Structure formats: structure tokens, C-alpha cells
Amino acid sequence: xxxxxxxxxxxxxxxxxxxxxxxxxxxxxxxxxxxxxxxxxxxxxxxxxxxxxxxxxxxxxxxxxxxxxxxxxxxxxxxxxxxxxxxxxxxxxxxxxxxxxxxxxxxxxxxxxxxxxxxxxxxxxxxxxxxxxxxxxxxxxxxxxxxxxxxxxxxxxxxxxxxxxxxxxxxxxxxxxxxxxxxxxxxxxxxxxxxxxxxxxxxxxxxxxxxxxxxxxxxxxxxxxxxxxxxxxxxxxxxxxxxxxxxxxxxxxxxxxxxxxxxxxxxxx
Amino acid sequence: xxxxxxxxxxxxxxxxxxxxxxxxxxxxxxxxxxxxxxxxxxxxxxxxxxxxxxxxxxxxxxxxxxxxxxxxxxxxxxxxxxxxxxxxxxxxxxxxxxxxxxxxxxxxxxxxxxxxxxxxxxxxxxxxxxxxxxxxxxxxxxxxxxxxxxxxxxxxxxxxxxxxxxxxxxxxxxx
Numbered sequence: 001x002x003x004x005x006x007x008x009x010x011x012x013x014x015x016x017x018x019x020x021x022x023x024x025x026x027x028x029x030x031x032x033x034x035x036x037x038x039x040x041x042x043x044x045x046x047x048x049x050x051x052x053x054x055x056x057x058x059x060x061x062x063x064x065x066x067x068x069x070x071x072x073x074x075x076x077x078x079x080x081x082x083x084x085x086x087x088x089x090x091x092x093x094x095x096x097x098x099x100x101x102x103x104x105x106x107x108x109x110x111x112x113x114x115x116x117x118x119x120x121x122x123x124x125x126x127x128x129x130x131x132x133x134x135x136x137x138x139x140x141x142x143x144x145x146x147x148x149x150x151x152x153x154x155x156x157x158x159x160x161x162x163x164x165x166x167x168x169x170x171x172x173x174x175x176x177x178x179x180x181x182x183x184x185x186x187x188x189x190x191x192x193x194x195x196x197x198x199x200x201x202x203x204x205x206x207x208x209x210x211x212x213x214x215x216x217x218x219x220x221x222x223x224x225x226x227x228x229x230x231x232x233x234x235x236x237x238x239x240x241x242x243x244x245x246x247x248x249x250x251x252x253x254x255x256x257x258x259x260x261x262x263x264x265x266x267x268x269x
Numbered sequence: 270x271x272x273x274x275x276x277x278x279x280x281x282x283x284x285x286x287x288x289x290x291x292x293x294x295x296x297x298x299x300x301x302x303x304x305x306x307x308x309x310x311x312x313x314x315x316x317x318x319x320x321x322x323x324x325x326x327x328x329x330x331x332x333x334x335x336x337x338x339x340x341x342x343x344x345x346x347x348x349x350x351x352x353x354x355x356x357x358x359x360x361x362x363x364x365x366x367x368x369x370x371x372x373x374x375x376x377x378x379x380x381x382x383x384x385x386x387x388x389x390x391x392x393x394x395x396x397x398x399x400x401x402x403x404x405x406x407x408x409x410x411x412x413x414x415x416x417x418x419x420x421x422x423x424x425x426x427x428x429x430x431x432x433x434x435x436x437x438x439x440x441x442x443x444x
Contacts, residue, residue, distance in 0.1 A: 055301070055418075074418075074444070079274055079380050081416045185301055219444040223277070223301040223418035226444030248442040257440060 007031055043147075055224030057186030058088055058099040059194060059214055060155045060166055062179045064201045067157040067164045067234040069097050070211035072186065072219050072247070073227035075104060084227035093118055095238040096134060096158035101183040102151035102171065110152060114138045131158040131165030135175060143173035153183040159234050186218030186225035193217045204233055208242050212250070219247045275300060277419025278310060278323035278379035281410050283393060285402035288430040291319050292410045294379075294441075295423040297326055306422040306443070314340055315350040316434065319427055320360070323379035335363065381420045384413035403428050403437070411441050 008029045036042040058071040071088035074081060088100040090111040098114070100107035117137050121129040129137075135156040142152060152171040159165070168176045168183065180198060182190040193214040202210070208231050215229040230244045279294040297308035311321045312333050320336065322329035339359060343351050351359070375393050377385035388409035397405060407426055414421035424439030 072444075076418050079277075079417060079419045081418055084415075221303045223298055223303060226418075226442070247444045251443040252440070 054101045054151065054153050054184045055222075056088060056101045056184035057182070057190050057215055057218035057222060057225040058101050058155065058184055059180075059182035059187070059190050059211060060099065060157045061181070061194065061198065061207075061211070062164045062166050063199075063207050065204050065207070065233075065235065066159060067166055068207045068211045069099060069155070069157050069232045069234065069239075070215050071099055071230055072215055072225040073230065074219075074225055076224045081226070086227070087230075089230055089232050091239065092134070092156075092158075095128070095160070095234070096131065096156065097232055097234060097239050099155045099157075099183065101153035106150050106152045106171070107154060110138065110141065110150075111154070113141070128160065130160040130162065131156060131167060132160075132177075134158070135165075135167035135169055139169045139173065139175035142169065142171050145171070146173045155181050155183060157234055159236055159238070164234065182214070182218075184218075184225065186215075186222035189218040189221045190214040204235075204242075208233065212243065212245065213254075216247050216250045216254070220251065273324050274380050274419055276324070276326040277417070278326075279381040279385060279410060279414045279417065279420035280310060280321040280323045280376075280378040281385050281389060281406060281413075282321065282376045283389070283397075283402060283406050283409075284374050285397040285399065288399045288402060288428060290399075290402045290406045290426060290428045291321055292406045292424055292426040292439075293321050293323075294381075294410065294414050294420040295425055295438075296420055298419060301418065303422065309425070311425060311427055312337075313427075313434075314356065317429060318351065318353055318356055319429070320356075321378065323382075332363070336360065339363075379420060381413045381417035384416045385409065388413045399428050399430050399435075403435075407437075407439055411439060415442055 008031060033039060055076045056072060056074070060067060060069040069089055073084060073086050073088060075083040075086045086104065090098045090100060090108065092098050092111055092115045098111045114134060114137060118129045118134055138156065142150060150171040154169050156167045156169060166178060166181065168178060168181045180194060182194060194210065197210045211231050212229050219225045219229070226247060228244050229247050229250065231242045233240050233242050277296055277298045282291040283289065291311055293310035295307055296303055297305040310323065310329065311319055313319055314336065322333060336359070340351055374395065375389045377389060392405050392409050403426060407424060410424050421441055422443050423441045426437045426439060428435045
């Protein structure tokens with residue numbers, strides 16, 4: 001796609017201006033500026049207005065057996081809960097997962113786009129793309145749109161020839177390789193439980209329970225997280241969904257309520 | 270988010286046959302963060318008078334303390350409890366309301382108030398007995414707060430009949 005510069009061409013080139021000073025020199029290309037009170041800052045204000053706060057909790061971590069990925073399922077618009085059943089773990093291809101935090105449309109679209117590019121890479125090179133490569137593709141695309149109002153806070157988790165891989169990619173253009181990440185408004189609460197319980201040599205069951213617990217604790221404290229805690233495992237044979245538990249049920253499983261009867265008789269005078 | 274949505278709250282009250290019920294959620298938050306899950310929003314003024322206060326928690330507590338003070342003075346002077354209508358006028362005078370409070374069958378307040386209006390419209394029937402009133406008000410409260418990020422985490426219901434006051438804690442979604 002050729003870079004379109006037709007907007008920069010000025011209407012009516014002045015060749016040989018009347019004042020004689022710029023004889024023969026064309027004036028610099030110009031374009032119309034928007035009609036605003038504050039030209040330098042209006043774009044930033046517009047972006048802040050539409051930028052959705054990343055009201056969610058997602059997490060992923062690498063351990064001995066592979067990668068564990070978990071997320072909640074609530075979508076909120078300010079104080080209103082718009083949905084309790086959003087799929088925040090996106091299946092890019094059978095061996096790679098992406099998580100969604102930020103704008104739902106942005107995440108879904110760009111993950112699907114990434115899936116297409118990964119498939120094209122497979123067809124062109126007769127081998128699967130690495131997690132490093134896939135995350136770099138996404139990060140480069142998002143960097144091109146930097147400052148234009150995209151809101152994406154995603155983790156790319158997968159298993160390739162070098163083993164398990166986990167990258168954090170966001171719409172500011174950042175890309176980080178790591179062993180443990182949590183993204184969203186509930187992430188501080190999830191980190192607390194995750195960092196405390198993490199060990200590299202856990203079994204799949206223990207890691208799944210740690211991921212589930214972390215999401216549950218985040219949904220308890222964070223108003224913008226809730227619904228269903230989904231847990232996925234990525235191993236050498238690709239990803240597998242392990243569980244999807246309603247966090248209300250998890251609460252009463254972890255902290256059962258002892259029914260207590262308090263009798264108070266008020267004396268009528 | 271506005272100052273009314275800073276702490277989050279949900280309140281509903283209904284009138285039945287010779288009884289009434291008042292219910293609230295139990296969350297106290299600071300915007301999206303949940304601080305407490307056992308916050309009291311309904312206060313007892315006397316055996317037949319309860320007041321629920323939604324909105325900013327600090328203002329609700331201050332207002333409650335002022336109302337208790339005024340009611341205690343009234344009790345000392347008049348040697349009787351204040352009638353609910355009188356109390357409502359007192360509250361509205363303190364809040365500088367120009368309109369007189371009107372008698373309603375179903376009242377809602379809080380961040381979940383829009384959902385609560387809908388739930389009450391759908392579920393309310395006039396002249397319900399105490400048990401049925403309890404069921405109705407609990408269902409209305411729980412289903413409304415499940416659509417609000419800022420309220421919920423349990424429920425607190427008072428059902429008042431001529432002979433007794435029943436206080437119940439509701440098991441709700443804790444997310």
C-alpha cells in the first residue's frame with residue numbers, strides 16, 4: 001500500500017509570487033488545520049475521551065509443564081455491567097492463545113489479523129511461526145497505530161520449537177518477554193495471589209488452581225472484573241481449555257458460609 | 270464517575286400488607302476497588318422506623334448521626350417516637366428539599382437504581398404478606414446489583430411487621 005501524500009499537495013501552487021521575493025520558488029506544501037481552540041492538545045483529549053479503562057483481569061505464566069492462561073469474563077461500561085460472558089481468551093491458532101484487555105473490538109480484530117498473518121507465514125515458510133515472531137508481528141502493527149486511540153493490553157502465549165513462550169504486547173507499542181504477567185484493572189489483586197503461590201515446578205493441576213484462585217481474588221476486590229474464571233493450558237500438543245467456573249460458586253467453595261441464627265427478642269413496652 | 274458513584278450503593282424498600290421491607294447491598298468501595306463487604310446502609314431510628322442512605326458513605330454517616338440526634342431530642346420533648354411522615358419531613362428539611370416527600374409503595378436509590386426501578390416494576394404486587402415480600406425484595410435487589418459493578422457483594426434485608434423485626438443477610442454474587 002503506497003503511502004498516500006495527496007493531502008499534502010497545496011491547492012494552487014504559487015509560482016512567481018507577486019511580491020517578487022519568492023520568484024520561481026513554489027511555496028511549501030500546506031494542509032488545512034482543524035478548527036479547534038487548542039491545536040496542540042485536542043488529539044490527546046479526544047483519545048482520552050474514548051479510551052476505555054482496561055476493566056478486566058487476565059493473567060498468564062510459564063511453568064515446568066507449559067503455559068497457563070486465565071481470564072475473567074466481565075465487560076463493563078463505567079458502572080454498568082454490559083456482559084458477564086465475554087470470551088477474553090482468543091484462540092489465534094491451535095497452539096497459540098491471546099488474551100483480551102482494553103477495547104474488545106480492538107483486541108478481537110487485531111488478534112484475528114495476527115492469526116491470518118501467522119497462517120500466511122506457515123504457508124510461505126512451510127513451518128509454524130514462533131511465539132517470538134508472532135508477538136513481534138503484533139507489536140509492530142500496534143506501534144504503527146500508536147497515539148491513534150487503540151486500546152490493547154494483550155499477552156501472547158504459545159508453545160513452539162524452543163518450548164513455552166509468553167510475551168506481553170500493548171497498544172503503546174511495548175513488547176516484553178517474561179515468565180509471569182497479569183493485565184487489567186484487577187491485575188494488582190491477581191499479582192498478589194499469583195506471586196505468592198508461584199513455583200516453577202508445579203503440576204498442571206496445581207498451576208490451574210493457582211490461576212483460578214488468582215482470578216477469583218481479583219474478581220472479589222475489583223468491581224470491573226467478574227463472571228466466569230476461564231483457565232486454559234498450553235502444552236506441547238497445543239492449547240486446551242481446563243475449566244470455566246462461575247466466580248460466585250468459587251467464592252462459596254473457598255469460603256463456605258456457616259449459617260448462624262441470631263435471635264433477639266425485643267420487649268414491647 | 271460522579272461523586273454519587275464513588276462508594277457505590279443499592280437500596281430498595283417495599284410496602285406489603287401490614288408490613289414493610291427495606292433492603293440494601295453490603296459493598297463499600299473506592300471507585301472500582303472493594304474495601305468492605307459488610308457495610309451497613311440501613312439504620313434503625315426506632316422499632317417501626319428504618320432509614321436507608323445511599324450515595325457518598327461519609328455524607329450518609331454524617332446525616333444519620335444528625336438524624337439520630339434530632340430524633341432523640343424529639344423523644345425527650347414529646348415523650349413518644351416520631352411518626353414516619355414526620356421523620357420524612359425532617360429528612361427532607363435537612364436536605365433542603367423544596368418538595369414534600371410523597372407516599373410511595375416502592376422506593377429505590379443508589380448506583381443500581383435504574384436496574385432496581387425495572388426489577389421493582391416487574392416484581393412488585395400490592396398487599397403482599399411478610400414472607401412473600403421478603404422473597405420479592407430480595408430477588409429485586411440481587412438481580413439488580415448483578416448488573417452493577419459498584420454495588421452488591423451480598424444483601425441486607427429488614428422485614429418489619431406489627432409484632433417483630435426480622436433481619437436477614439442474603440447470599441449474593443461476590444464479584
